[in-house]
Amino acid sequence: MSSWRTRVVMVLVLLVGVAAFGWPFLASPDSELSQMGHSTDASFLFVALMGLMALALLAEMTSGGVDAKTVAVLGVLAAAGGSLRVLSAGTAGLEPMFFLLVVAGRVLGASLGFLLGALALLASAFLTAGVGPWTPFQMIAAGWVCLGAGLLPAATGRRERWMLTAYGLVCGLAYGVVMNLWFWPFLGDSAPAGAGFVPGGGAAVNLGHYAVFYVTTSLAWDLPRGLLTAALTLLASGSLLRALRRSLRQARFDAPVVFADPAQRSL
Amino acid sequence: MSPALHPLPRLLHPAAWWLWGVGLAVAASRTLNPFLLLLIVAVATWVVLERRELGSSNALVAFLVIGLVAIGLRIVMVTLLGGGVTGRVVLVRLPEVPLPDWTSGVRIGGPVTLEGTLFAVYQGLQLATILACLGAVNALASPRRLLRYVPATLYEIGTAVVVALTFAPQLVEDAQRVRTARRLRGHSSRSLAELGRIAVPVLVGALERSLDLAASMESRGYGRAVRRTARSTRLAGVLTLVGVGGVVVGLYGLLDGTSPLLLGMPTLALGVACAAAALLVGARRDPRTHYRRDPWGLSEWLVAAAGVVPAVVMIVAGTRHWDGIVPQQVPVELPAVPLVLVAAILVGATAAWTAPVPPLLARSRVARTTSAQRELVAS
Amino acid sequence: MIVFDDVSIAYDEQPVLTGADVVLEEGELTLVVGPTGSGKSTLLRAINGLVPHFSGGTLHGKVTVDGRDTRTHRPRDLADVVGFVLQDPVASFVTDTVEEELAYGMEALGVDATAMRRRVEETLDLLGLADVRSRPLRSLSGGQQQRVAIGAVLASGPRILVLDEPTSALDPVAAEDVLASLHRLVHDLGLTVVVAEHRLERVIHHADRVLLIQDGRVSALLDPAEAMVASTIYPPVIGLGRHLGWSPLPLSVRDARRRAGDLRASLEGVATAVAPTLAAAPVATAAGLVVRRGGEPVLRGIDLAVRPGEVVAVMGRNGAGKSTLLGSLVGQHAPVAGSVRIGHADHEIDPARARPAEIVRRAGMVPQDPISILYTDSVDEECRAADRDFRLPAGTTRAVLDRIAPGLDDDQHPRELSEGQRLSLALSLILASEPEVVLLDEPTRGLDYQAKRRLVGLLRDLAGRGHAILLATHDVELAAEVATRVMVLAEGEVVADGPAADVLAGSPAYAPQVAKILHPLRLLTVDEVVAAEGAAS
Missing domain, CATH: 3.40.50.300 (P-loop containing nucleotide triphosphate hydrolases)
Structure with missing residues (x-):
């Protein structure tokens, strides 16, 4: 699953993602995209593009075939993530789902983690009948959250717990920052004064505007999410990490399969 | 009447509904005219009322509520923080909070203009309309029905999602069971740590069961069909690589003003084509078969067309800057309502007749008419 | 149909099954009997290659199913020969409605659409599931769920059915429901069936052959009545028969009742111990x-x-x-x-x-x-x-x-x-x-x-x-x-x-069972019969 090709595709999709989320800052004033930005065409372009990229990446990651155990484990963890999101839908962005994604991503490692994040989001969208243009963005962003947890440096015990806690806090906030970005340009002229997207305005202006927009409108939602994720991780990640690791060990993903002749039996 | 116009009760192909819904959403995204937008919402609602299968989730209601909240939030935001539209008609003047210089351009409070507020309403309404279209299509064709049509290249992903959807309700039940069970050991707290303690047994139990599931899938032939030869895998891989690479280069071209035009849209389109081709190449040799696929018949064509027509007409109208597409901001005036556009949107409503009635709904309607007839006979 | 050729299985050097040398014939219902942890599940899972392909471990010897060697055939390659049904039906469901679940295996095998439709209909009738065909699996009763699980593997047309404790988690009514279906599959279709089950009183009279397992050692194929003479686990009807030294042992209540005429006569009128009435206040x-x-x-x-x-x-x-x-x-x-x-x-x-x-x-x-x-x-x-x-x-x-x-x-x-x-x-x-x-x-x-x-x-x-x-x-x-x-x-x-x-x-x-055998006497267990005999003599 982690052939060089998959990694290259992953990095390229990451770049597309950066462009899809960050184009308001990256587009130079006289570029084609800035021209498009005057209408909302650029946003639509990226919605379609991200959908395709998400599918292409998932197809590439699974092109070598995925065995039944992996599919079942991914499915179950995605179900857990998805139902946590459904259960906590009413709590103003407090999504304990992130807690699970961080811990499970840590246990599964980067590439399976990415799949898990994307699948969990997709499953929750299906569960709530909430499929929309935001779905591919969320899938990729959640995939990154899990992937990042898998890439964190090796640590054990208390250090690992604090590391994941910090990561949970950062993720809760960063996810909000990134996810608000995709619809910010949609706001157009109804964004607050001095906080709206200025097509062709350049990176500095738009970054400043976005920062203002984020702080005034979204921080109040995202900060509790980050804090909740962090608190949950601090309190419960230890036992969950142990339990998940044990379950995966028991699944015997790479158990050696040996066939021997009866004659060779040593009794 | 011909049978094609009165199809037997069945579920319409989900892809047809999604084409219809996305078409309407695209149409809504092209205009800010409140009358046209409200008309689209009305059309979407009407079709849902006529053709939603009994017992399926009514996502439309939730999406409409979110849409209303979106409109409200915009009004509040424009009122408190001002907006990009500087109007002349001041409705109220809120006390303005003095801010230091470095916050360049940001203001809190100050005059609230009619033009600014109206514009916020229009834009909020546009978002709400797009949401309503998506809610309608989520209600008409549950997205999980689409899962049966994922290309074979995404077979594993599709299976994992199906597994997730099957397991999710069980997990919720498990969590409730573990919660009750914890009371048996004298615990009654509702703290965060408690949430974690419930999560562990639920997850571990679910993972144990997932091994049973995997054994069952393995014994029933999951992954047996070799649907990719080494060659097609390689070809699909190269196409993906070229495709995604092309998209990255194309985006760079679009972002950077100084690059040659060829580097922009054309490269992007090429990349998209390659990536899409990669999804299909791997699927070509899929020996799996499908149980009772929904047929694609005349009804599907008609419903899809009912979504595509308004989208195309609105896009054309938008690029030609017809009257009434974008209402004038300053000064405020009643937007014109061009009949051509109204007619185009009403084409979307034809789905309420051209789509077959879903089976359960049809049965309940028959039951209702027969009982009404019986009452008539009785009286 | 199924040949175990000197098979031993070990996980991580720990032997769980040793020297199994058995040939199971076509069209027979074989019951695998043994206490928990004796290696029953391992034996069953070796039939379609889940052991060791899925579980890991070392397999000595050779398992052949319908001429196919499990070394070279993974479980999925045997899906059209062996149907494997797990204890918990809910955990084995991939989809969420009855029809889709029945079709799942055939889709993976690439059965063409018309044949698939026909087989789904046939399976629905065979297992009596036609009324619930479009219902969500979660809304079914336990017995119906287990029948769907059986149907789901049966639809692919295997000639062998392997069931690992199919009724252990079911109530008696649901268990009867499932066993009646199984009985029909063996007698009407001539399927080869291998069942492991704790609750022998439910299945022993359906069995043609019995395999006893104890600590990983597998007996030869035995006649059910013969097997019950030596078995360490047995239902009450066997317990009564063994106590009274009946030979051959009756396996069903009906057979035992026909033999028990003398016993009933000898125990008639023996007063049974009356439970003391408790005077303490209720808690x-x-x-x-x-x-x-x-x-x-x-x-x-x-x-x-x-x-x-x-x-x-x-x-x-x-x-x-x-x-x-x-x-x-x-x-x-x-x-x-x-x-x-x-x-x-x-x-x-x-x-x-x-x-x-x-x-x-x-x-x-x-x-x-x-x-x-x-x-x-x-x-x-x-x-x-x-x-x-x-x-x-x-x-x-x-x-x-x-x-x-x-x-x-x-x-x-x-x-x-x-x-x-x-x-x-x-x-x-x-x-x-x-x-x-x-x-x-x-x-x-x-x-x-x-x-x-x-x-x-x-x-x-x-x-x-x-x-x-x-x-x-x-x-x-x-x-x-x-x-x-x-x-x-x-x-x-x-x-x-x-x-x-x-x-x-x-x-x-x-x-x-004992009460049924001795009706109208009011004796419920073998121990009570022993006590009553003591009182009578």
Whole structure:
């Protein structure tokens, strides 16, 4: 699953993602995209593009075939993530789902983690009948959250717990920052004064505007999410990490399969 | 009447509904005219009322509520923080909070203009309309029905999602069971740590069961069909690589003003084509078969067309800057309502007749008419 | 059809099966009999190659199925030859409606669409599922779910069906339902069927051949009656036959009854021991109890009083309100009308209003799935957590555990324990706080005969120590062994309540095997027959 090709595709999709989320800052004033930005065409372009990229990446990651155990484990963890999101839908962005994604991503490692994040989001969208243009963005962003947890440096015990806690806090906030970005340009002229997207305005202006927009409108939602994720991780990640690791060990993903002749039996 | 116009009760192909819904959403995204937008919402609602299968989730209601909240939030935001539209008609003047210089351009409070507020309403309404279209299509064709049509290249992903959807309700039940069970050991707290303690047994139990599931899938032939030869895998891989690479280069071209035009849209389109081709190449040799696929018949064509027509007409109208597409901001005036556009949107409503009635709904309607007839006979 | 050629299987150098050398013929129903952990599942899973392809491990020797060697054929390559059905049907479902589940395997095998449609229809009829074809799997009853699981593997057209404890988790009615379907598959279609099952009384008379497994050693193919002579586990009907030295052993109640004419005559008129009437004040009472769940009344006016030293078995169909009644006694469901009190008169409380910490001192319940009250990583930690939970001196729980299940390893993970050990652990956690009332919901689910025998001893001991015990169970043999009183619920009402012998002996649905054989005598168990014989001579 982690052939060089998959990694290259992953990095390229990451770049597309950066462009899809960050184009308001990256587009130079006289570029084609800035021209498009005057209408909302650029946003639509990226919605379609991200959908395709998400599918292409998932197809590439699974092109070598995925065995039944992996599919079942991914499915179950995605179900857990998805139902946590459904259960906590009413709590103003407090999504304990992130807690699970961080811990499970840590246990599964980067590439399976990415799949898990994307699948969990997709499953929750299906569960709530909430499929929309935001779905591919969320899938990729959640995939990154899990992937990042898998890439964190090796640590054990208390250090690992604090590391994941910090990561949970950062993720809760960063996810909000990134996810608000995709619809910010949609706001157009109804964004607050001095906080709206200025097509062709350049990176500095738009970054400043976005920062203002984020702080005034979204921080109040995202900060509790980050804090909740962090608190949950601090309190419960230890036992969950142990339990998940044990379950995966028991699944015997790479158990050696040996066939021997009866004659060779040593009794 | 011909049978094609009165199809037997069945579920319409989900892809047809999604084409219809996305078409309407695209149409809504092209205009800010409140009358046209409200008309689209009305059309979407009407079709849902006529053709939603009994017992399926009514996502439309939730999406409409979110849409209303979106409109409200915009009004509040424009009122408190001002907006990009500087109007002349001041409705109220809120006390303005003095801010230091470095916050360049940001203001809190100050005059609230009619033009600014109206514009916020229009834009909020546009978002709400797009949401309503998506809610309608989520209600008409549950997205999980689409899962049966994922290309074979995404077979594993599709299976994992199906597994997730099957397991999710069980997990919720498990969590409730573990919660009750914890009371048996004298615990009654509702703290965060408690949430974690419930999560562990639920997850571990679910993972144990997932091994049973995997054994069952393995014994029933999951992954047996070799649907990719080494060659097609390689070809699909190269196409993906070229495709995604092309998209990255194309985006760079679009972002950077100084690059040659060829580097922009054309490269992007090429990349998209390659990536899409990669999804299909791997699927070509899929020996799996499908149980009772929904047929694609005349009804599907008609419903899809009912979504595509308004989208195309609105896009054309938008690029030609017809009257009434974008209402004038300053000064405020009643937007014109061009009949051509109204007619185009009403084409979307034809789905309420051209789509077959879903089976359960049809049965309940028959039951209702027969009982009404019986009452008539009785009286 | 299935050939085990000197097969031994080991996981991580630990042998679980040694020297299996068996040939299973086509068209026979073979029953695999052995205690928990004897290697039954491993043997079954080796038939379609799940062992070792899926589980890992080392396989010596050769398993051939319909001429295909499992070395070269993975389980998925055998899907059209062997259908494998797991114990828990719900865990084996991939999709969520009946039809889709039946079609899933055929889609993977690439059966063409018209043939697939035909086979789904045939399978629906064969297993009597046509009425529920478009229902969500979760809304089906246990028996229907297990039939769907069988249909789902059968639809691909295998000639061999392997079932790992298909009825262990089912109530008697659902189990009968599933076994009747199996019987039909063997007799009408000539399928080769291999079944492992704890509850021999349900299946032994369906079997053509029996394989005994003990500690990984597999016997030769035996005739069922022959096998039961030597088997360490056997149903009561065999127990009676063995006690009386009948040969050949009768396997069914009908056969045993025909042989038991003399016994019945000799025991006629022998007075059976009458359970002493208990005078102590009740420690759990319900009066006119009405409970609703999800708007539906589940209990409609239940009156109940349980005294110390009593063992009350609550019986009835699924959905009759058994679990709800137990739940109400520990405050899980608030009554709509009527009252519930637990504890001695001097400190009785209403569980619906009390805090969980107060309830556990008066009434402790082991839920249907004991693992759901175990959360930690080891037996030792679990005991210490219980001491903390109930504010007991350190070591109390461990002492209780050592009394009821000596020799449990401190470091063992609760999930790695056998069903019986888990039940003992859960029970000792509950008993640690010395509750006056002990409630058990379906305690014998998944237990083999030995574990069940230990449970019976344990429950008698607890009753002797003055605990009041309330069991919700489908297991008539358990009720016959331990219950002093039996209460039958139907649709939320009490339809029978009285001494166990009165209620059980006369009932066609709830009579244990011995009572059926000796009807109209009021003897419920082999032990009672032995005692009566002693009294008669």
